[in-house]
Amino acid sequence: MTDGNTSHDAVVIERSFDAPADLIWQMWTKPEHFKVWYGPDGAAVPVAKMDVRVGGSRLVCLEMDTPGGPMQMWFTGEYREVVENQRLIYTESMSDENGNVISPPDMGMPGGHPATTEVRIELEDLGGRTKMVLTHTGIAAGSPGAAGWAMALSKLAAHVEAQAAR
Amino acid sequence: MALAIDEDRLSETFAALANSTRRAILARLAEGEANVNELAGPFDMTLPAISKHLKVLERAGLVERSQRAQYRPCTLNPAPLEEISAWAGQCRAVWEARFDRMDDYLSKLQPQRRTGERDD
Numbered sequence: 001m002t003d004g005n006t007s008h009d010a011v012v013i014e015r016s017f018d019a020p021a022d023l024i025w026q027m028w029t030k031p032e033h034f035k036v037w038y039g040p041d042g043a044a045v046p047v048a049k050m051d052v053r054v055g056g057s058r059l060v061c062l063e064m065d066t067p068g069g070p071m072q073m074w075f076t077g078e079y080r081e082v083v084e085n086q087r088l089i090y091t092e093s094m095s096d097e098n099g100n101v102i103s104p105p106d107m108g109m110p111g112g113h114p115a116t117t118e119v120r121i122e123l124e125d126l127g128g129r130t131k132m133v134l135t136h137t138g139i140a141a142g143s144p145g146a147a148g149w150a151m152a153l154s155k156l157a158a159h160v161e162a163q164a165a166r
Numbered sequence: 167m168a169l170a171i172d173e174d175r176l177s178e179t180f181a182a183l184a185n186s187t188r189r190a191i192l193a194r195l196a197e198g199e200a201n202v203n204e205l206a207g208p209f210d211m212t213l214p215a216i217s218k219h220l221k222v223l224e225r226a227g228l229v230e231r232s233q234r235a236q237y238r239p240c241t242l243n244p245a246p247l248e249e250i251s252a253w254a255g256q257c258r259a260v261w262e263a264r265f266d267r268m269d270d271y272l273s274k275l276q277p278q279r280r281t282g283e284r285d286d
Contacts, residue, residue, distance in 0.1 A: 011257045015265050018279055019272045027268055037268040040260055134265075136257055 011136040021085045021125040024132055028088055028121055040064075047074075047097075054082055058090060059099045076101060080118070088121045179246040182226035187211070188219050192228060195242035199232075205240065 017024055027033050031048040039045045039062055047061035055078060062073045076095035081087055093101045093116045101116075117136060124131040182188055191205055206216040220240060223229035227246050232239050273279070 011254050011261065013258065013261050013265070015269075017269060017272055019276060023272065023275070027272075033271070037264055037271050041263060132265075134261060136261065 011134070013134045015132050015134075016126070017130050017132060018128075019130060020128055021123045021130045024123055024130045025085045025088075034060075038062075046072075052079060052082055052088075054079055056082075057099065059095070061097070072097070074099075081120075085125070086123055090119055092117050092119055178226045179228065179250055182222050182228055185219070185222075187216075188223055191216075191219060191223065192242060195229065195240060199239040199241045201237055201239050 029052045035045040043062045043064040049059040060075045074095045076099040077091040081089035120135040122133045
Protein backbone atom coordinates (compact mmCIF):
# COMPACT_ATOMS: atom_id res chain seq x y z
CA MET A 1 0.00 0.00 0.00
CA THR A 2 3.05 2.24 -0.08
CA ASP A 3 2.47 4.58 -2.97
CA GLY A 4 5.22 7.07 -2.28
CA ASN A 5 2.64 9.79 -1.72
CA THR A 6 3.11 10.24 2.00
CA SER A 7 4.31 13.81 1.54
CA HIS A 8 0.89 14.70 0.16
CA ASP A 9 -0.99 13.49 3.22
CA ALA A 10 -2.62 15.89 5.59
CA VAL A 11 -0.15 15.81 8.43
CA VAL A 12 3.35 14.39 8.16
CA ILE A 13 5.80 15.01 10.98
CA GLU A 14 9.35 13.74 11.05
CA ARG A 15 11.33 13.73 14.27
CA SER A 16 14.54 12.21 15.53
CA PHE A 17 14.80 11.02 19.10
CA ASP A 18 17.89 10.27 21.13
CA ALA A 19 16.65 6.78 21.97
CA PRO A 20 16.70 3.35 20.36
CA ALA A 21 13.80 2.26 18.16
CA ASP A 22 12.55 -0.36 20.63
CA LEU A 23 12.08 2.31 23.29
CA ILE A 24 10.17 4.56 20.87
CA TRP A 25 8.04 1.54 19.97
CA GLN A 26 7.18 1.14 23.65
CA MET A 27 6.15 4.81 23.79
CA TRP A 28 3.35 3.88 21.41
CA THR A 29 2.48 0.39 22.56
CA LYS A 30 2.91 0.30 26.35
CA PRO A 31 0.10 2.12 28.16
CA GLU A 32 2.33 3.16 31.08
CA HIS A 33 4.61 5.04 28.68
CA PHE A 34 1.91 6.24 26.29
CA LYS A 35 -0.07 7.88 29.10
CA VAL A 36 2.89 10.06 30.05
CA TRP A 37 3.34 11.92 26.79
CA TYR A 38 0.12 11.54 24.78
CA GLY A 39 -2.29 13.90 26.52
CA PRO A 40 -2.43 17.45 25.16
CA ASP A 41 -1.27 20.10 27.65
CA GLY A 42 -3.59 20.23 30.62
CA ALA A 43 -5.00 16.79 29.89
CA ALA A 44 -4.42 13.45 31.53
CA VAL A 45 -4.73 10.01 29.99
CA PRO A 46 -6.50 7.90 32.64
CA VAL A 47 -7.23 5.00 30.29
CA ALA A 48 -5.16 3.52 27.46
CA LYS A 49 -6.14 0.01 26.46
CA MET A 50 -4.10 -1.41 23.65
CA ASP A 51 -4.41 -4.81 22.07
CA VAL A 52 -1.43 -4.31 19.81
CA ARG A 53 -1.93 -6.84 17.03
CA VAL A 54 -3.53 -6.58 13.61
CA GLY A 55 -7.28 -6.29 14.14
CA GLY A 56 -6.79 -5.60 17.85
CA SER A 57 -8.63 -2.64 19.33
CA ARG A 58 -7.54 0.40 21.25
CA LEU A 59 -9.40 2.67 23.62
CA VAL A 60 -7.92 5.89 24.95
CA CYS A 61 -9.45 8.41 27.32
CA LEU A 62 -8.32 12.02 27.53
CA GLU A 63 -9.45 13.89 30.60
CA MET A 64 -9.15 17.64 30.82
CA ASP A 65 -10.09 20.18 33.41
CA THR A 66 -12.68 22.66 32.23
CA PRO A 67 -14.47 25.44 34.14
CA GLY A 68 -17.47 23.07 34.27
CA GLY A 69 -15.45 20.26 35.81
CA PRO A 70 -13.39 17.45 34.31
CA MET A 71 -14.34 16.50 30.76
CA GLN A 72 -13.57 13.12 29.28
CA MET A 73 -13.08 12.33 25.62
CA TRP A 74 -12.79 8.76 24.44
CA PHE A 75 -11.19 7.47 21.27
CA THR A 76 -11.35 4.02 19.83
CA GLY A 77 -9.73 2.36 16.86
CA GLU A 78 -8.19 -0.72 15.40
CA TYR A 79 -4.63 -1.72 14.65
CA ARG A 80 -4.13 -2.18 10.94
CA GLU A 81 -0.43 -2.96 10.78
CA VAL A 82 1.95 -4.00 13.53
CA VAL A 83 5.63 -4.53 12.71
CA GLU A 84 7.54 -4.37 15.96
CA ASN A 85 10.04 -1.51 16.26
CA GLN A 86 9.30 -0.45 12.68
CA ARG A 87 5.76 0.31 11.70
CA LEU A 88 2.43 0.83 13.46
CA ILE A 89 -0.84 1.80 11.80
CA TYR A 90 -4.12 2.35 13.59
CA THR A 91 -7.43 4.06 13.02
CA GLU A 92 -9.03 6.51 15.42
CA SER A 93 -12.62 7.62 15.97
CA MET A 94 -14.34 9.40 18.83
CA SER A 95 -16.31 7.01 20.99
CA ASP A 96 -18.00 6.48 24.33
CA GLU A 97 -16.26 4.76 27.24
CA ASN A 98 -17.25 1.38 25.84
CA GLY A 99 -15.66 2.02 22.48
CA ASN A 100 -18.92 2.67 20.61
CA VAL A 101 -18.13 5.15 17.85
CA ILE A 102 -19.81 8.55 18.16
CA SER A 103 -19.68 11.23 15.50
CA PRO A 104 -17.73 14.34 16.55
CA PRO A 105 -20.74 16.72 16.39
CA ASP A 106 -22.76 14.38 18.62
CA MET A 107 -19.95 14.65 21.16
CA GLY A 108 -20.37 18.41 21.17
CA MET A 109 -16.83 18.64 19.90
CA PRO A 110 -16.11 22.26 19.02
CA GLY A 111 -13.24 21.83 16.56
CA GLY A 112 -13.55 20.19 13.17
CA HIS A 113 -12.50 16.60 13.01
CA PRO A 114 -13.16 13.95 10.39
CA ALA A 115 -15.10 10.97 11.77
CA THR A 116 -12.33 8.41 11.33
CA THR A 117 -8.66 9.12 10.86
CA GLU A 118 -5.62 6.96 10.40
CA VAL A 119 -2.35 7.30 12.26
CA ARG A 120 0.80 5.74 10.85
CA ILE A 121 4.10 5.63 12.71
CA GLU A 122 7.28 4.55 10.96
CA LEU A 123 10.52 4.09 12.86
CA GLU A 124 14.02 3.92 11.49
CA ASP A 125 16.93 2.90 13.69
CA LEU A 126 19.85 5.28 13.21
CA GLY A 127 22.19 3.39 15.53
CA GLY A 128 20.94 4.37 18.96
CA ARG A 129 18.95 7.27 17.64
CA THR A 130 15.59 6.82 15.94
CA LYS A 131 13.91 8.66 13.12
CA MET A 132 10.13 8.66 13.51
CA VAL A 133 7.70 9.66 10.80
CA LEU A 134 4.10 10.22 11.80
CA THR A 135 1.43 10.43 9.12
CA HIS A 136 -2.07 11.38 10.17
CA THR A 137 -4.64 11.28 7.40
CA GLY A 138 -8.23 12.46 7.55
CA ILE A 139 -9.60 9.30 6.06
CA ALA A 140 -8.81 5.69 6.88
CA ALA A 141 -6.85 3.52 4.48
CA GLY A 142 -9.22 1.13 2.78
CA SER A 143 -11.86 3.83 2.39
CA PRO A 144 -12.61 4.66 -1.22
CA GLY A 145 -10.10 7.11 -2.51
CA ALA A 146 -7.99 7.11 0.62
CA ALA A 147 -4.75 7.18 -1.30
CA GLY A 148 -5.47 10.32 -3.19
CA TRP A 149 -7.69 12.78 -1.44
CA ALA A 150 -4.89 14.82 -0.05
CA MET A 151 -3.23 15.21 -3.41
CA ALA A 152 -5.95 17.65 -4.23
CA LEU A 153 -4.65 19.74 -1.38
CA SER A 154 -1.14 19.92 -2.70
CA LYS A 155 -2.29 20.63 -6.23
CA LEU A 156 -4.59 23.37 -5.08
CA ALA A 157 -2.44 24.64 -2.24
CA ALA A 158 -1.15 27.62 -4.16
CA HIS A 159 -4.66 28.62 -5.12
CA VAL A 160 -5.99 28.21 -1.59
CA GLU A 161 -3.16 30.27 -0.16
CA ALA A 162 -3.75 32.99 -2.71
CA GLN A 163 -7.43 33.10 -1.73
CA ALA A 164 -6.67 33.09 1.97
CA ALA A 165 -4.21 35.95 1.58
CA ARG A 166 -6.83 38.26 0.09
CA MET B 167 -11.13 30.33 13.91
CA ALA B 168 -11.02 26.65 14.75
CA LEU B 169 -14.49 26.85 16.23
CA ALA B 170 -15.96 27.79 12.87
CA ILE B 171 -15.17 24.42 11.28
CA ASP B 172 -18.27 22.49 10.37
CA GLU B 173 -17.79 18.75 10.90
CA ASP B 174 -20.47 17.61 8.48
CA ARG B 175 -19.11 19.76 5.72
CA LEU B 176 -15.58 18.62 6.51
CA SER B 177 -16.61 14.99 6.05
CA GLU B 178 -18.41 15.92 2.85
CA THR B 179 -15.30 17.67 1.59
CA PHE B 180 -13.16 14.60 2.29
CA ALA B 181 -15.68 12.43 0.46
CA ALA B 182 -15.87 14.79 -2.51
CA LEU B 183 -12.09 14.78 -2.84
CA ALA B 184 -11.96 10.99 -2.77
CA ASN B 185 -12.28 10.69 -6.54
CA SER B 186 -9.67 11.37 -9.21
CA THR B 187 -12.12 12.83 -11.76
CA ARG B 188 -13.42 15.30 -9.20
CA ARG B 189 -9.91 16.27 -8.18
CA ALA B 190 -9.04 16.85 -11.84
CA ILE B 191 -12.15 19.03 -12.22
CA LEU B 192 -11.08 21.09 -9.21
CA ALA B 193 -7.56 21.41 -10.57
CA ARG B 194 -9.01 22.70 -13.86
CA LEU B 195 -11.27 25.16 -12.06
CA ALA B 196 -8.31 26.42 -10.03
CA GLU B 197 -7.12 27.90 -13.32
CA GLY B 198 -10.38 29.71 -13.95
CA GLU B 199 -14.11 29.23 -14.55
CA ALA B 200 -15.35 26.68 -17.07
CA ASN B 201 -18.69 25.22 -18.13
CA VAL B 202 -19.64 21.54 -18.24
CA ASN B 203 -18.60 21.11 -21.86
CA GLU B 204 -15.18 22.56 -21.21
CA LEU B 205 -14.74 20.47 -18.09
CA ALA B 206 -15.75 17.29 -19.92
CA GLY B 207 -13.17 17.93 -22.65
CA PRO B 208 -10.20 16.03 -21.20
CA PHE B 209 -12.30 13.09 -19.96
CA ASP B 210 -13.57 10.05 -21.76
CA MET B 211 -16.91 10.52 -20.07
CA THR B 212 -20.44 11.55 -20.96
CA LEU B 213 -21.77 14.99 -20.04
CA PRO B 214 -24.28 13.51 -17.58
CA ALA B 215 -21.42 11.68 -15.84
CA ILE B 216 -19.47 14.92 -15.53
CA SER B 217 -22.60 16.69 -14.29
CA LYS B 218 -22.98 14.07 -11.60
CA HIS B 219 -19.45 14.72 -10.34
CA LEU B 220 -20.14 18.45 -10.42
CA LYS B 221 -23.23 17.95 -8.27
CA VAL B 222 -21.13 16.16 -5.63
CA LEU B 223 -18.65 19.03 -5.69
CA GLU B 224 -21.46 21.56 -5.47
CA ARG B 225 -23.02 19.80 -2.49
CA ALA B 226 -19.66 19.87 -0.74
CA GLY B 227 -19.52 23.60 -1.43
CA LEU B 228 -16.34 23.23 -3.49
CA VAL B 229 -17.90 24.37 -6.74
CA GLU B 230 -20.38 27.12 -7.41
CA ARG B 231 -22.46 27.31 -10.56
CA SER B 232 -23.71 30.50 -11.98
CA GLN B 233 -27.29 30.60 -13.27
CA ARG B 234 -26.19 32.79 -16.17
CA ALA B 235 -28.24 31.54 -19.13
CA GLN B 236 -26.82 28.80 -21.33
CA TYR B 237 -23.20 29.10 -20.38
CA ARG B 238 -23.55 28.36 -16.63
CA PRO B 239 -19.88 28.57 -15.73
CA CYS B 240 -18.54 26.69 -12.71
CA THR B 241 -16.12 28.32 -10.31
CA LEU B 242 -13.99 26.88 -7.54
CA ASN B 243 -14.82 27.80 -3.96
CA PRO B 244 -11.69 27.06 -1.93
CA ALA B 245 -13.29 27.66 1.50
CA PRO B 246 -13.86 23.95 2.30
CA LEU B 247 -10.25 23.21 1.35
CA GLU B 248 -9.17 25.87 3.82
CA GLU B 249 -11.15 24.01 6.49
CA ILE B 250 -9.21 20.86 5.74
CA SER B 251 -6.01 22.86 5.96
CA ALA B 252 -7.21 24.23 9.29
CA TRP B 253 -7.90 20.72 10.56
CA ALA B 254 -4.44 19.62 9.45
CA GLY B 255 -2.90 22.64 11.18
CA GLN B 256 -4.63 21.88 14.50
CA CYS B 257 -3.68 18.25 14.21
CA ARG B 258 -0.03 19.09 13.55
CA ALA B 259 0.17 21.43 16.54
CA VAL B 260 -1.22 18.76 18.87
CA TRP B 261 1.27 16.15 17.65
CA GLU B 262 4.24 18.52 17.83
CA ALA B 263 3.42 19.25 21.48
CA ARG B 264 3.07 15.54 22.20
CA PHE B 265 6.44 14.78 20.67
CA ASP B 266 8.06 17.54 22.73
CA ARG B 267 6.71 15.75 25.80
CA MET B 268 7.86 12.38 24.47
CA ASP B 269 11.35 13.83 24.06
CA ASP B 270 11.33 15.15 27.66
CA TYR B 271 10.09 11.83 28.95
CA LEU B 272 12.74 9.90 27.02
CA SER B 273 15.51 11.98 28.53
CA LYS B 274 14.12 11.28 32.00
CA LEU B 275 13.98 7.56 31.27
CA GLN B 276 17.57 7.42 30.07
CA PRO B 277 19.45 10.27 31.75
CA GLN B 278 22.84 8.70 31.00
CA ARG B 279 22.41 9.45 27.30
CA ARG B 280 22.31 13.19 27.78
CA THR B 281 25.17 13.41 30.28
CA GLY B 282 27.39 10.57 29.09
CA GLU B 283 28.10 11.75 25.55
CA ARG B 284 31.05 14.00 26.15
CA ASP B 285 33.72 11.59 27.44
CA ASP B 286 35.91 11.20 24.38
